[in-house]
Amino acid sequence: MIVKEELTTPPPASEERFPVGPANVGASGVPAETFVLNLGPQHPATHGVLRVKMTMDGEYIVRAEPVCGYIHRMQEKMGENRTYAQYLPNTSRIDYLSAMTYTHAFVGAVERAAKIQPPPRAEYIRVITSELNRISSHLVWWGAFLLDLGGFTPLLYAFDDREKILDLLESITGARLTYCYYRVGGLCNDVDDAFLKGTREFVAQMRPRLKMYKALVTDNIILRKRLIDIGPISAELCRKYGATGPVIRGSGVGYDVRKAEPYSAYPEFDFEIPTFKEGDSMARYLVRMEEIVQSLRIIEQALDKLPAGPVMADKVPRVLKLPAGDYCYSVEAARGRFMVRIVSDNREIPYRVKLRTPCLSNLSLFEEASKGMLLADALAVMGSLDLVIPDIDR
Amino acid sequence: MIKAIKEITFGFWSLVTGMRITIGQFFKPVVTVQYPHETLKIPARFRGHIELVRDPGTGKAICYACKLCERACPSDCITVDGVKLDGAKKKSVTSYHLDFTKCSLCGSCVEACRDGAIRYSREYNLASTNKDDFVIDLFRRLEEEAKSESHPAPAPSSTPAAAVTSPSTPADSPAK
Amino acid sequence: MSEAGPVKNVETSQAAPTAVTRPNPLAHLALPFQAVDYAVKGYHVEAAVPPEQVVAAAEMLDREGFALDTITGVDWLADKQMEVVYDFFHPTKGLRVVVRTRISRDKPEIATISTVFPGANWHERETHDFFGIRFLGHPDLTPFLLPEDATYHPLRKDFAG
């Protein structure tokens, strides 16, 4: 873990290296003796290859500077040398935990530009699969977050439930994580009855499981002591850094793209946006747990009102040329607002594809939010931000 | 003071309920599948790497090397070439190389193919020690299957979309 | 700030937008904001400003309570220009505003807005990585996603291999 160059220089005499200095953390000047701790890029708590350069004074953090780029794949350049149909598989590899919503954004942007209206059944199935994907993403977050806090067992219970969702989605799309299920104008194939019945069973079986999670973890005194009033993030800080999703909803602002800019079939369902005013890690935790309940509600309503009919719009040109100009489409992914901007100059390959990902903005406020915090609390806060590193680096 | 005592009692009670739940789970049956000994049932639309489809009538591959799939693939994994046999109005495929190291299983090729000459296989046991095991020549593999099937049973038994449940790793089918 | 004008609903407006005058929620700001049909473009209000006014626009939107969404660079090789697009969204009113500006391609420089929106720091570093647009006054314009010693800018249209 020691930074390379430190090893080569001979360690200076001990008393001069650790003089007993006042531990005034970050307030006035930098304290007398700080040391740099490298958290990552290979570290169990960073869920991927994120490196955080922490200047520490004892256990307190003076400055935590995230360093990104370890898993950068230049997704936007790939966008510029692939046709719209060929770029679809890339969209589910930006944030592999909410692949459906990311493909939904890209497909939506192309449909908005080419003025193609997918049939209502396709819109409903897109909502059902996106919400299932949101639940599976929240379950992965819940398990990994508890793992960060030291509780090992909840991860296994969460993955047991998530397995049921993955089997359902695998039965209709063929893949477990990187589904390539949506097409411009609709879906690649229709859902079968086994999927619909399986989804109803899953929804019915998930509610008692959520009660068990609440009793086992949410009400646990150790967890509450670990999360309440830890890592307060104010609504103003969220606005300054453009943080969205459960982070801003945990600070009291109910911003959700499904309500702010209604898209697809969401206006036809009634669901609330859970918000908590405290802005600490516990608020962000409760927002996500409540969102699972809301997603279950949406899925149930969508299953009840699922219209019949085709799943593919009728006249979708084989080679798609979008009219010149730039078009945006934003969706509410599990981690926040994901927006695709396509600038086209009326060729079948886009001129520029811009991917606005939520985790980049959510992480950018970590440096300011973690000043003066303990190491263990800073990791708990980073866990509550629910980061997926390929989503930051693209 | 009262608040502290209440917090301690409720806290202790939450610890006890937590332990009651885990001991409850302790005696429940195991949910995991013991992989090497038991395997899961593969769903119908499972997407393994692509494989050529045999024409039930003639027993030959349906594919006539029209290269639509080659153009549709975003990561150029497919290289197909065929030759026009005399007397036949269409070309017939002679070699079909799939570079599975670059394939992202997006399915553009299967959708681009208008005659359903390729479909997803059911293979998922694809561990191998060297990389060039994954540059698979699907046509040669189709030939082997035809040879091995026609060898024991003289009549060319047409195998409909056989669900290949026994996972066969590419290592045993010669890749070159 | 008066309550926002009615937000155009997505489903209804597939028909070509006739000469419907849309109330411009940001009409009172000094900048040339025009309302745009959300169903076609994906945002509500748009403004094309010269590069010098970008910081002023950012401050105005900051006072209105907007949040910075992202900064997009577009390299128009044909007409020798680089376009920088700033996206803003309003957390409570659900409004989406886009501020565009064009700068010359051979000397791509523009003032930074990270003093107004600290969140812009990373977006500007990334746009500098990909396009080589220098943001004057930026605290540390080191490569953000590219390796530390990267001097190439991959998203420029004339970027060879």
Added chain:
Amino acid sequence: MQNLSDHLAQGWHFVQSLWPEPLRLILFVAGIVAFVGANAAYLVWVERKGAGRFQRRPGPNEVGPAGLLQPVVDGLKLMSKQLIVPAGVDRVLFRGAPLLVMAPVLMSLAVVPFSASLAARNINVGLLMVFAFGSINVMAVMLGGWASRNKYAVISSARMVSQNVAYEIPMLLVVITMVMLTGTMNLNEIVQQQAGWFWHWNLFDWKHNPLAPVTFLIFYICMLAETNRAPFDMAEAESELVAGAYTEYAGMGFGVFFMAEYANILLGCSLATVLFLGGWQSPFGVLSGLVWFLAKMYFLIFTVVWIRWTFPRTQFYGLLNLSWKILIPVSLFTLVLSSALMKLLP
């Protein structure tokens, strides 16, 4: 059962009369080392099997029937690994720490009465000796962390010292209460006083110590904190400090630290059994012997595993607050209460 342990005792007296005292001690030392070694290995198996069952998965079941050979294989793997001593490390302390950690546990087990006759040394200040040795292992692990000159190890050893200091005090207060109630520090006599039905155990001694279950709970929590287990494993918190003080140790160096942790749990649980649950006394008054001692001890060890796989980790200052603000006041109160009750109703 009764006659079996009597036979054992008589056979033993016969052997004793034949050869001088040192042979008996050598046999006992070998016995204890074997007991601790086998237990440390198979407690790992219990832990992994238990963790599996709590998480609805089978746990190790490939090596040997139901994974029983897993600890043996792990031991061989650890022994076959190269003992790497990183550069810039204080050699003497780095090599010495594992030895220092294992020695105190073995010595304190010499005093614990496994059954009426199976006690290595019958010292009348047995309890004092156990706690004297108990504080050595925290110093040893801190040395290991400090000597390996790795930032994570230094943070973890600092945490470990403050955690053990914080939890030594309530533990000693509880032990003083028990010594006061039983009147002796000789573990054998403490167990003998608890003869008879299970309500004669110190856990249910209403007359003098109505808060006995609370005292037992405090002792148990402090034992968990002393051995860095379950909700108090701040020192080697995987998600923050990777492997804490043992980060730089490989092969058997890490193996010895690991065994010492389980040996400490064994010692803690056997002490709790002796002090509160009546050692080798059977709950029905008859047939008391080694089996009861092991049964109670292994139940307590199973609870340690049970707690570990249920709760997340406490925060560092939450952990210190728990000790300074809750455990110490309560244990002081029980000390004063039981001394008053002893005076009022003898």
